[in-house]
Amino acid sequence: MSQDVIKVAERLVMPILQDLDAELVDVVFEQEGKNWFLRVFIDKEEGIDIEECGIVSERLSEQLDKEDPIEYPYFLDVSSPGAERPLKKKEDFLKYVGEYVYMKLYEPVDGEKEFEGTLRSFSADIAEVEIRIKTRRKTLEVPFDKIAKAHLAVTFN
Known part of the structure; x- marks a missing residue:
């Protein structure tokens, strides 16, 4: 289930990031306590700002609402990976x-x-x-x- 959600989120966010000339660093879907979080980490060569994170969050939220891949309540968090950026690829x-x-x-x-x-x-x-x-x-x-x-x-x- 969690891998399916990650794949859908990656597919939906890629066109949004292309519009902003940003890159996808990581997507994590995890439970903390009783709450679920879909975390999307994005970046740009010159760094990403909070306004751009907000744009991606809003557009991705609309796309997720249309496809509805998550059956239960969750929080969407779009942010920069920070100083300890993961190395995945x-x-x-x-x-x-x-x-x-x-x-x-x-x-x-x-x-x-x-x-x-x-x-x-x-x-x-x-x-x-x-x-x-x-x-x-x-x-x-x-x-x-x-x-x-x-x-x-x-x-x-």
Whole structure:
């Protein structure tokens, strides 16, 4: 059910985002307590503002009302992904080479399953991430299909 809702929301929001020259970052349909939330994360090269989020929310709400893919009450939330933007697609990894990232893997790579580090490269479906363990640096080659979750990470030096 939740995957079906996500697919419908993605299909409905794409033409709206094309009109605004914005991109879809992620769609999440989840329950918190007794309430359901359909969260749509959007962005633009120069950043997205609250007015644009409002436009997308209004237009998407109209489309969702027409198709009515959700059988029970829910809240629609359209927003920017923020500083810890998720990395979901291969294109995201290519775009953010050189950035500090957090990754959680399905299975360990070189003894590491959850870590933060600098994304040094992404090619041939391999993310090369430089991590620090105390005073030494270590480079991990992480196959894309082993990445369970990844996002940009904020670092304080």
